[in-house]
Amino acid sequence: MSQEPVIDSNYRGRYAPSPTGRLHLGNLRTALLAWLHARLSKGQFILRIDDLDTPRNKLGSIEEIIADLQWLGLDWDEGPDIGGRYGPYLQSERIDIYDKLFEQLKDTQQVFPCTCSRKDVHLAQSAPNAGQIESIYPGTCRPTGNSPNLPTTHRKPVSWRFLTQNISITSQAVFAQATTVELEKTVGDFVIRRKDGLYAYQFATVVDDGLMGISDIVRGSDLSDSIPRQLALFDALGFSRPYFLHVPLMNDAFGKRMAKRDGSNSLDKWKSEGRTPELLIGKLAYSCKLIETERPISCHELLDRLTFEDLLRNISAAYKPVVAIYPV
Numbered sequence: 159m160s161q162e163p164v165i166d167s168n169y170r171g172r173y174a175p176s177p178t179g180r181l182h183l184g185n186l187r188t189a190l191l192a193w194l195h196a197r198l199s200k201g202q203f204i205l206r207i208d209d210l211d212t213p214r215n216k217l218g219s220i221e222e223i224i225a226d227l228q229w230l231g232l233d234w235d236e237g238p239d240i241g242g243r244y245g246p247y248l249q250s251e252r253i254d255i256y257d258k259l260f261e262q263l264k265d266t267q268q269v270f271p272c273t274c275s276r277k278d279v280h281l282a283q284s285a286p287n288a289g290q291i292e293s294i295y296p297g298t299c300r301p302t303g304n305s306p307n308l309p310t311t312h313r314k315p316v317s318w319r320f321l322t323q324n325i326s327i328t329s330q331a332v333f334a335q336a337t338t339v340e341l342e343k344t345v346g347d348f349v350i351r352r353k354d355g356l357y358a359y360q361f362a363t364v365v366d367d368g369l370m371g372i373s374d375i376v377r378g379s380d381l382s383d384s385i386p387r388q389l390a391l392f393d394a395l396g397f398s399r400p401y402f403l404h405v406p407l408m409n410d411a412f413g414k415r416m417a418k419r420d421g422s423n424s425l426d427k428w429k430s431e432g433r434t435p436e437l438l439i440g441k442l443a444y445s446c447k448l449i450e451t452e453r454p455i456s457c458h459e460l461l462d463r464l465t466f467e468d469l470l471r472n473i474s475a476a477y478k479p480v481v482a483i484y485p486v
């Protein structure tokens with residue numbers, strides 16, 4: 159008689175892809191690592207679709223994502239296809255939820271309307287700091303102490319920015335040094351609702367992770383810059399902070415980061431040549447040294463062979479350099 163796994167009811171992990179095209183092998187490896195992390199913790203695993211950026215969504219992408227993850231052998235306890243008590247699991251169906259929490263930030267004067275264009279923000283900045291990708295907001299539309307916070311009418315469309323004054327964020331992602339940043343100086347007041355009314359990624363993802371009780375976030379290391387902003391939003395909305403594990407991204411055959419638009423690293427080619435999920439899991443697992451030699455293996459066999467400590471140790475060992483994997 160097999161023993162039932164002990165469920166750690168506190169662990170809730172998730173994988174939250176955007177339906178902007180077919181998942182590539184790098185996305186699938188991140189999904190596999192997030193799934194292993196959750197299952198080795200005997201926790202819940204949630205599939206959520208981050209489809210808020212409607213102009214970038216591709217028709218049929220959600221169905222493809224679900225089919226690809228299922229083909230790989232991954233499973234989840236809650237998701238758009240099976241529902242769950244924290245749903246809906248499509249961000250596009252959660253707008254009223256974002257509206258409510260956005261109002262909460264407005265009521266507590268943690269956001270303010272801004273009419274600046276991207277160019278205004280860029281021009282107002284005297285000299286970008288080294289390595290800085292985005293311009294830091296110079297505070298042009300920030301409410302001042304004596305003026306009313308919110309103008310009653312806006313002639314121009316406004317975006318809404320999160321006020322970062324006097325906020326310092328100390329964080330430590332796994333495999334990274336603890337850092338403290340002054341939000342105002344490093345990212346500045348950032349947009350949480352765009353001029354076209356769409357909620358920004360940073361806001362929607364924190365609202366969802368907070369309300370869905372996500373405790374552990376395993377995702378690609380390209381998102382590590384988001385940590386201070388997201389932690390500030392977790393704090394501002396009264397959610398407890400999750401634990402982050404950022405995993406390495408995969409490069410393509412040419413040493414470039416895989417991109418969905420490229421398509422050459424999607425499962426299409428893999429499947430069309432009759433290759434099995436086990437072959438792919440073996441390739442992905444071997445690339446982060448979860449198995450010693452490359453061989454076909456199912457995700458459940460992989461799960462049985464690993465401990466949580468193995469997973470962390472091996473991801474850590476594989477963190478540098480990033481290994482190139484591609485269908486050959």
Ligand SMILES: [Zn+2]
Pocket residue numbers: 271272273274297298299300
């Ligand atoms: Zn402004």
